[in-house]
Amino acid sequence: MTEFFRIERPYFDPAASEARFFYSLNDLSFTEVLTFPTVPDLAASESAAFEKLLGLTALVLGVSYFKLRAPLSIEAPDIPLTEAERAFVIDVYENGLGEFYARNELARFGKLTLSAPDDAQPRKDAIDLPERTLLPIGGGKDSLVSVDLLTHTGVPFTPFAVNPKGPILSSVEAIGTDPVYVTRTLDPEMIRLGKEPGFYNGHVPSTAINSMIASLCALLFGYDQIVLSNERSASEGNVVFDGRETNHQYSKSLGFELLIGDTLSNATGGALKYFSLLRPYSEARIASLFTKERKFDSVFSSCNRNFRLTGHDGALWCGVCPKCHFVFLIFAPFMAKDRLLRIFGKNLLDEPKNEHSFRELAGLTGQKPWECVGEILEAAACFYTLSRHADWHEDAVVKAVKADLFAQYGEEKLQLAMAECLTDSHDHHIPPALAAKVSAYAV
Structure with missing residues (x-):
């Protein structure tokens, strides 16, 4: 039997502020749930842009289930994709899982196929998003430097995290600004199978996953930019495997930032911006x-x-x-x-x-x-x-x-x-006005 991984059409329940994602791996089925804060404006969840981002999120979250067997065939029969979106998804499943492949000695680069209907009507109309900043907090030094830079340059922001615990909670408490938290509930059967013989386990591109979840929050709660805290050092890889450089931090790299940034922008008619505030820095x-x-x-x-x-x-x-x-x-x-x-x-x-x-x-x-x-x-x-x-x-x-x-x-x-x-790089995509303010403070 040819193995396959299938991603079904996701479902968002605005009354419960809950998104459900459905996956099949050969004869196995999985369901993942995202639970959001109460959505103040249900119209946001009914927009074409939200539907597009929900489908893309389903594809990206799917890596956690796909990697159990890492089949060559990926199917998304009810999620229409543009050519650019197909390239984005394949990149997540190839380079985003690069460390997983290297450490499990699985050759997958250039071999994966993605079957999904063509999106004949790509979204071009810009949606209306307030000029507000969503700032993912990881609990480490990087996002807290972003907090300091935004605070001293007068840019208000809302802390964001998925399944916050430990240092994330204590950091947000010290920041003193009300956060947006999302609960991600993985299918327990996937976690169990990852420990069983005959199934693979390993690293997934968590920044890509959390960024897609953040994009849903941006539309649901009204934010026009997601500001990451990824440094230029994140673009350096670890080893060469299967003919490509493999990078533990691939979804934090500049290359991926550009790819996901374009994807989110195109899905919202240019309304949603995505960039790293720390990209100029080592x-x-x-x-x-x-x-x-x-x-x-x-x-x-x-x-x-x-x-x-x-x-x-x-x-x-x-x-x-x-x-x-x-x-x-x-x-x-x-x-x-x-x-x-x-x-x-x-x-x-x-x-x-x-x-x-x-x-x-x-x-x-x-x-x-x-x-x-x-x-x-x-x-x-x-x-x-x-x-x-x-x-x-x-x-x-x-x-x-x-x-x-x-x-x-x-x-x-x-x-x-x-x-x-100690010399700041110009290779970044921070909006010029904000870049100038940050540069003036970070001397």
Whole structure:
């Protein structure tokens, strides 16, 4: 039997503020539910633009069920698509699942087929959306830097999150602005099967998923722009697999930002904008900007152990994962040492057991970790800065990697890399007026 994955027409119930999505994988059936806050204007859910975005959301959310078997055939018999939308969906299922394919050794690039009716009447009329900003909050440093930038440039915003918990909740509380929260209920059978023999499991493009959910909220509650907090470092991949660069952070990359931005704009007649406020910045530059504001020190966390399906009730920072190590590394050149140690609870650069992990981050061994971490040369440049820093040069890991760091890169290359990290890129799609205000503040 030829395996297939089918995405049925989704259904939105305005009375219950609930969207339901239906999927079939061979002889298996799944239902996923999104629960929104009460919708104030039911007309918004009846628009052609909302119907279009609901269908596209169904396709993107489907990756969580598709990956159980990753068949070559994808069917959406009742969701009409333009050629551009087909390309967008295939990109999500190819590049968005790139890490999943690489780690499961599945060759899928160029082999997937998407069967869906042609959209003979693409939406061109602009819908009316208020000039308001929806800001996804991840609980880490990046979205909180966006909070600071928007606050100081006078741009009001509403925090947004899907299934908020832990650092997201504490961060939004510290922000002090009423949020828009959506509950995403995955089909429990999918979660169970992902642990069974004969089925695959792995990473999905969560930023793509949450962005599509945010687009539904933009129409339901009236926002004309979704502002992401993805840095330029997110565009660097991890490994080459099946003839393409595979990137753990693909749906945070500039390439995907342009693709989904065009998709959302075309679906709404140009009414809905989508861009990343932090795209000009490296991770190191973002870390330097974070030091301007202290009120989030005790509530934020970038440690992924806080965001597992099962939750995490321990410390904000585990101190042992590559994400913790990377964030500590990029903060160290810019933040007072006592402040950084208070945030993490210990000095991660003075624990010899962490050396291998830090070496991977700086490209001195192995490969770039499958985590949301910055560029390899960026990490190496931060180590170079610390090797010359009075507060850090005697710490165990800094001393241990110094000779190999200099031997592999050379002092001049590391100096130039650090300067480049602190130089803002012009390769972004922030509206010019907002970009000018942000640039003036972020000096």
